Amino acid sequence: MRTRAAVVDEGTKEFEIRELEVDEPRTGEVHVRFVASGLCHSDLHLVDGDLKPRYPMVAGHEGAGIVEAVGPGVTKVAAGDHVVCSFVPSCGSCRYCATGRSSVCDLAANSVIGLFPDGRSRFHGDGRDYGGFCMLGTFSERATVLQHSVVKVDDWLPLETAVLVGCGVPTGWGTAVYAGDVRAGDTVVIYGIGGIGINAVQGAAHAGAKNVVVVDPLEFKRSTALSFGATHAYADAAAAQAAVVEMTRGQGADKALVTVGIVDEDVVSAAFDVIGKGGVVVVTGLANPAKLTVHVSGAVLTLFEKTIKGSLFGSGNPQRDIIKMLDLYQAGTLKLDELVTSRYTLDQVNQGYADLVAGKNIRGVLVHGQ
């Protein structure tokens, strides 16, 4: 089946739209027609070279659509079902899934390679095999994906909005609620208000944090965060540090959540300094894996019993949390509609990323033609 997709290739400086062929679903696979795809910073890392994928690669990992066909042995969904894709698959049987830690399912090992567990790709063009980012490739109008990557959602939900629970919303919310274990009365500092950080704000507010302090150089991001439950907003880490010392009577924050676009040593050090005894830093933002971005005093780590931890998919369970986020949305306790700043067509994908880089979007969403 033919499709159009935004791809990255060796040497490309931006996403390129190419016509590709998609395989029919094999055993355990489903063919999805994507309705929408969120524009997450992680796809930009593929273009900027922070993450080096196997080329060529169909980008996009935050997607929602309609199942058009299923391969043999698929029991989870049927043709016509509405689905949100999880950028981390859950096989249900690897060591991590079996012990309730499906955010680190072994199947995700192929995310940046983009090939399926059989070592083959599902997209083809110009005589070459194209991977799909996170074994998805949601910047394609259609894709064949593992049934482990999809979660069936209620038909009446608008997929252009529900798409956000494929990455940004559960990743940010879970960074606060699961990885950060934010408790009622906590002081939480969140660095970087994009699609991830804004949902960390929602999660921290939800969990009952007393002070939800955000740091972002952009005024638009700070004012938006305040409308999503942040209590204080600062343009830089030094101003936040001074304010947190004041508001906690010198004790420091309980949790610091790092959700900036490209993590560096400075922001991790600022987060480490802003937490007090027993405090936790969660690093959810990404950087080039070859760069060392955590440089802290081991003595302070020990003497203050501080923790620094990473988090993938908000350390949640995609199968449960994708549904949970949509339930909270329908209950009116989680904002989704307000997260979408702008919508784009597939051909406007580079404009969408220019807007992300310029700091204009909380989340941009690509809506595929029908």
Ligand SMILES: NC(=O)c1ccc[n+]([C@@H]2O[C@H](COP(=O)([O-])OP(=O)(O)OC[C@H]3O[C@@H](n4cnc5c(N)ncnc54)[C@H](O)[C@@H]3O)[C@@H](O)[C@H]2O)c1
């Ligand atoms: N761990 C995971 O599971 C996971 C999942 C999705 C995305 N990510 C990563 O999370 C990060 C954020 O993604 P996004 O889509 O929200 O990005 P984004 O570009 O939309 O937002 C990042 C924000 O950080 C701000 N910022 C940049 N440097 C800063 C600094 N030093 N201090 C304070 N604010 C700063 C920017 O102004 C921007 O508002 C990316 O690195 C992305 O790859 C991780």
Ligand SMILES: [Zn+2]
């Ligand atoms: Zn993402």
Ligand SMILES: [Zn+2]
């Ligand atoms: Zn697994």
